[in-house]
Amino acid sequence: MFNTEDGCFHPIEYPSEQLPKQFTFPFYYQPHSLCVLAADEVKTYLATQQDFEHNFGLDSKDIGLKIGKMFGIMVVENSVGQLGYIAAYSGKLAESNYLKGFVPPIYDTLNKEGFYKQNEGRLNRLTAQIDQLEQNPEIEIVKARLKEAQFQSAQRLSDFKIKAKSKKNKRKQQRLEAEQNLPLAEREVFFEILKQRSIQSNIDLKYLKLHCEADIEKNNKKLAELLQPIESLKVQRKTLSAELQQRIHKSYRFLNAKGETKDLLDIFKRTDIGTPPAAAGECAAPKLFQYAYENDLKPIAMAEFYWGISPTKEVRVHGQFYPSCRGRCEPILGHMMQGLDVEPNPIESAGIFKGELEIIYEDDFLLILNKPHEFLSVPGKTIKDSVLTRMQTYLPNATGPLLLHRLDMSTSGLLLVAKNERTHKKLQKQFINRTIKKRYVALLDGVIEIKEGLVNLPLRVDLNNRPRQLVCNEHGKSAITKYQVIDVKNNQTRIYFYPISGRTHQLRVHAAHHKGLNLPIVGDDLYGTVSNRLHLHAEMLSFEHPVTRECVSFSCEADF
Known part of the structure; x- marks a missing residue:
């Protein structure tokens, strides 16, 4: 023991x-x-x-x-x-x-005699000094003065320019009237007067700008004087922290x-x-x-x-x-x-499938196939065999991206393939507008009391543990799943999933997370326990045919 x-x-x-x-x-x-x-x-x-x-x-x-x-x-x-x-x-x-x-x-980062704890104390003291200096009330007073100076400057310059434009328009009108009414000699004298007024307006604007800038600069300088000791301490703290981190990594x-x-x-x-x-x-x-x-x-x-x-x-x-x-x-x-x-x-060695892909439906514009579990939708870093590469071989004259959507490697079920670019664009629009209906069937490891409902948990990738996903309200993307219980046998729940969004591992996380259904899918090697396979299958697909405009629906039963 x-x-x-x-x-x-x-x-x-x-x-x-x-x-x-x-x-x-x-x-x-x-x-x-x-x-x-x-x-x-x-x-x-x-x-x-x-x-x-x-x-x-x-x-x-x-x-x-x-x-x-x-x-x-x-x-x-x-x-x-x-x-x-x-x-x-x-x-x-x-x-x-x-x-x-x-x-x-x-x-041992907790050793009080070690360099980490001793330097951590120095960092904490620097942080305390910074916090104390930042509490200086004069900083907020000067910031408020600076903000007011910037506002007043903008206001004065705006008012001046409005008046200057009005005077400019007036001089323009006076110039037109002088051309029509004044003799040549008087006209030239008058034009010179208008010119000098225009020059004076530009000079007044220049001096106004200098005056405003001086007022702002005075407050900026005062603020910089107050912040300089803080910035100096922050540089010290950053340098010490970097040196400490480097030393820790070497330890x-x-x-x-x-x-x-x-x-x-x-x-x-x-x-x-x-x-x-x-x-x-x-x-x-x-x-x-x-x-x-x-x-x-x-x-x-x-x-x-x-x-x-x-x-x-x-x-x-x-x-x-x-x-x-x-x-x-x-x-x-x-x-x-x-x-x-x-x-x-x-x-x-995963993702190897030696059989032929099962095609459920095919016409001149699209086809639907049944992807086997543990087979990639698109090529991976090391494994190139996939639905996409097989379709590129099967449809050598096809144009466009071919695949409209993907399934996780461990998930089996229906995949939609477009044979030309125009078909792909029309079907892609249906995916974007969420008018294509998808239904998955899964087997959950346990019993659900609530027979139907929605799971709404935003998801993002776990940067430290790819490809796992995290529930994250701050940085996650919206992910919503509708579910409906079919039956319960042997302490396992057979369930329908209707994904409203299409995030990576959405159904797997929504099933397993304690804020979701709190029951992992049977065989989920990432969020549950390993079994003979992941018991998740894309069973049904309904959409409007991009050419015939008929509403079509296809299904393929799971092998579990």
Whole structure:
């Protein structure tokens, strides 16, 4: 069992002949039974422990901020061949980096004697100085004077120009009347007088501008004098923060199975983002690898699970296993797993379909096909075979983009293909106007009490864990789904989805998120648990035929 008194290595009994042959591929896996056994011990400890206080949001009696946590376990073998496991948590737990029974951090940002805490104190003092200077009431007074000077300047210049234009029009009229009524000699004298008035008007405008600018500049100068110490402190703070961040990144040094070491800067400089994201190296998985390598423990398998209340944005279910995050952990673990015999990445072999695509309907203008599950709609980074490439071969004389819409790789069902550009534009307009009707059928892992309704949760991509999506009211795009329960059998709900919008993973997130239906689709490897397939199928498609103008409808039953 998980024992906090015996250090970080927790012995576990298991027949050696059933050990996995390769180490877990951490970004897509089904947890080995060893990992499940070890995780159950940690879960039991978390549910009953009294060693620390942290509000996971599972007990209404607990006080304080409710925060769920990712935990990781790694099954290892020590130097004398004894099997056991080590455990870790992401970030801090109970405001601590060190809790008995769990592996330590790679770098302890909470060490009061360390450079991070000492420099954090300097940063906090600078921030306090800045805040104090910004509270100076004279700043607001001068800002108000500057704003008033700018307003008065604009008003005076506007009034002057209106009057000047009126006088200019009057001089123009006087010039016309003089040409008709005055003798030549008097006319030339009068024209000179009008000219001098025009020149004087321009001079008056110039001096008015100078006077207004001087008034504004006086207030700008005063404001700059008040803000200069603040800006100076902000530059100091920014410089210190950048230096501190650089030093921290160099302090996170990661081993691999070959005994090689790289810091965060080395690891991320070859990635697309170039610099380490926030909290890189604080996840559970890197901590587990680091402790194993530093203590001569051979990694056998690993898994990570979530413990606590569901977060606001992500789909996270209490007690469920999840893959390691890609944005922060993929580059780090890519280095740390070098030298290990790791399971092949199943994603690289996904999307292979050797059969023929089933065409449901075809005429001279369009066709409808039944896309198989685990097959791409369009080519990916590594896999080129897709519905689009197959259609380009099948329709070599077609013009236009062909596909009108897409389905997730794991989703099966109806896809609409246009054979020419004109047809594509007409159908695309129907998609834009949302007059094309789509119906999906899905199988949910659980029972829904409400038989029909709407889910309205805005979505955006999880930048640290693509292609997962987040619910985000601030930056998300509107996503609305109508649903209707069909029946319930074996604790699973068969349901119709009618997407009103078409966001990436919309139906999957709306089903799984705790503010949605709170039930993942069966087989959803991103937001639920792995099964033989994702039980989501685009079953029906209705639209106006772009040529015949008939309302047509096509359906294709799911194979689940």
